[in-house]
Amino acid sequence: MHEIVIHLYQVMFAIGIFVLISLGLAVIFGMMRVINLAQGEFIMLGAYFCLFATQLGLDFWLAVLCAGLGVGLFGILVERLLIRFLYGRIMDTLLATWGLSLFMVGLVTSVFGPQEAGVDAKLGKVTFGAYSIAEYNLVLIAVAGALLALTFAIWRYTRFGLVARSVMQNPTMAAALGVNPRKYYMLTFGFGSALTGVAGAMLAPLVGNQPTMGSFYVAKAFVTVISGGPAPLTGTLYASTLFGATDGLISYRTTQVLGEIGVLLIAIVLLRMLPLGITGHSARRA
Amino acid sequence: MFARLSETQSVSLPPALWWTAVALALAAGLAIPSFTGLDVHLDLSIIFIFGILALSMGFMWGQVGMLSFGQTAFFGLGGYTYAVCSLNFGETTSAMLLAILLPAIFATVLGYFMIYGRISNIYFTVITMVVTIVLEKAIRATSDESFVIGDVWLRGQNGIAGLPDLQVPWDPATTLFVTEVYYLAFVLMMAVYVGYRMLLRHRFGRVLLGIRENERRINLLGYDTRRYKLAIFAISGAVAGLAGGLYAVWGNFVAPEMMNLNSAASVVINVIVGGKATLLGPLIGTGVVQWLTAWLGTAGVGQVNLVLGLVLIGFVMLFPQGILPMAAGLGREALEAARQLFRRRDLAAAALRKETNS
Numbered sequence: 001m002h003e004i005v006i007h008l009y010q011v012m013f014a015i016g017i018f019v020l021i022s023l024g025l026a027v028i029f030g031m032m033r034v035i036n037l038a039q040g041e042f043i044m045l046g047a048y049f050c051l052f053a054t055q056l057g058l059d060f061w062l063a064v065l066c067a068g069l070g071v072g073l074f075g076i077l078v079e080r081l082l083i084r085f086l087y088g089r090i091m092d093t094l095l096a097t098w099g100l101s102l103f104m105v106g107l108v109t110s111v112f113g114p115q116e117a118g119v120d121a122k123l124g125k126v127t128f129g130a131y132s133i134a135e136y137n138l139v140l141i142a143v144a145g146a147l148l149a150l151t152f153a154i155w156r157y158t159r160f161g162l163v164a165r166s167v168m169q170n171p172t173m174a175a176a177l178g179v180n181p182r183k184y185y186m187l188t189f190g191f192g193s194a195l196t197g198v199a200g201a202m203l204a205p206l207v208g209n210q211p212t213m214g215s216f217y218v219a220k221a222f223v224t225v226i227s228g229g230p231a232p233l234t235g236t237l238y239a240s241t242l243f244g245a246t247d248g249l250i251s252y253r254t255t256q257v258l259g260e261i262g263v264l265l266i267a268i269v270l271l272r273m274l275p276l277g278i279t280g281h282s283a284r285r286a
Numbered sequence: 287m288f289a290r291l292s293e294t295q296s297v298s299l300p301p302a303l304w305w306t307a308v309a310l311a312l313a314a315g316l317a318i319p320s321f322t323g324l325d326v327h328l329d330l331s332i333i334f335i336f337g338i339l340a341l342s343m344g345f346m347w348g349q350v351g352m353l354s355f356g357q358t359a360f361f362g363l364g365g366y367t368y369a370v371c372s373l374n375f376g377e378t379t380s381a382m383l384l385a386i387l388l389p390a391i392f393a394t395v396l397g398y399f400m401i402y403g404r405i406s407n408i409y410f411t412v413i414t415m416v417v418t419i420v421l422e423k424a425i426r427a428t429s430d431e432s433f434v435i436g437d438v439w440l441r442g443q444n445g446i447a448g449l450p451d452l453q454v455p456w457d458p459a460t461t462l463f464v465t466e467v468y469y470l471a472f473v474l475m476m477a478v479y480v481g482y483r484m485l486l487r488h489r490f491g492r493v494l495l496g497i498r499e500n501e502r503r504i505n506l507l508g509y510d511t512r513r514y515k516l517a518i519f520a521i522s523g524a525v526a527g528l529a530g531g532l533y534a535v536w537g538n539f540v541a542p543e544m545m546n547l548n549s550a551a552s553v554v555i556n557v558i559v560g561g562k563a564t565l566l567g568p569l570i571g572t573g574v575v576q577w578l579t580a581w582l583g584t585a586g587v588g589q590v591n592l593v594l595g596l597v598l599i600g601f602v603m604l605f606p607q608g609i610l611p612m613a614a615g616l617g618r619e620a621l622e623a624a625r626q627l628f629r630r631r632d633l634a635a636a637a638l639r640k641e642t643n644s
Contacts, residue, residue: 103595
């Protein structure tokens, strides 16, 4: 019995991690079709924001908010300086953001040094039978779920979401109806960046934070969003569930690397069978 | 479509002139070792090896429109294949051949799933990148002593050192030293360059160019474009594997860094700096960037990443064509300006003659 619950917890936790690291990309790539290869470095930036805010004596949860805000603003800056010149040139976006990713790794390394640093979220453990579970991991699962629900709600039920969706679908038509598409591109990119920043801050207590940490997440995030298909949010949820379950079970039984290889193999076979992604054939898109 | 095709052709020389240029380059390359030191041979060999890698990537990107980040994965796989096989067999000829064959097989299997799934080019790019990341991580995770292939321990992130020198196939007692490796790398680079160029002239290459211009149209003309794309992906995988094997020979060492994201980035930067429209571009770009990186290293710029990132952003935003077409364009403009100048002088002279005659 305990064994089953622990497995369930492992799987939920892995799914939560997948949702967290993919959600920002689901907005930026899934909705805006901007390939942001610096996504991993946005996560890294979020973790560093969190690191410094807690070192300044801020409460952990305030630090998470700071990270979201900070990375969101940084995203808007990147959109203004780089991305906005490259809309519609998807390959060039990919290369430019890759350059950005190298640049950010280089910059953070030269400013803060290459060594790892940890964050303490100051939460205890729950004992469960013979096992003990970190409370923080449970909170992380909840936060991942809440962020996904929040993004879905904003996208589907608010005026901002409605207008943003229309801009992504047909910017010219939206502009003809009196909307400024540039503003919505900028805000959506900022929103996606903020989600990524929060993800980075939430991951900060779990891992050693170092400038190159982004490369651990960028692959997972892209695999998830691509496999999710044309409905980015529901797609991300489905794909996270599939990959999280695979990763969680394999990693728990064997090693993390095998878990990751398992995820990749499933994704490649999946794309052979469903080239449009998991949600490729469903009519409702959100 | 035809207009754009002829545009790319205008960059290349007529065949007779081109063969002369290749012969001259070959002669120059073979002559260099006789009046330079071993350090120069060593530095140039690695540029040639990365040049082969850049060609395998640049051909697919510039001529077929497939941007593969997986070339470094094949490069690393080639290197590790050479390492494991040469240490196990105690013989290097078959190890080198396997270093070409194994990446080709890997590319075929991987390519089958991607290309026959008809995923779009952009997904192709991202998936090849993901494969590279995961492969590097897998190699890094082999530091435990239980990860052994034959007698060879993979050693995780420390890499495998002390690889045997390449033996002459018909005379295993003789091994290649620095200068011989230089000759080998140079000749192979030229061979790969000429081979790709011949491929482009062949019917197969014309179909590849057609795929770049308009894949659907080529499909409708009755070609199964997936087969062509898979074939060129496998060929380029083999070429990248060859470069990896040569790299292992060059340094007697392989490490996971061969296939990390930075190496993948530097290949892309080599190609984009030189320009992807021609086959010469990747080679020129590799030379320039390698020289620049070496110079930055000695100039004490701490973070090479920082500079490489800026170079990549700068080229994408400002010179997406690369320096070679840019230089060609500038040359053409200068020529035109000179012609204008001469014409003006002729006109002036004619006017002067007219005046004196009257």
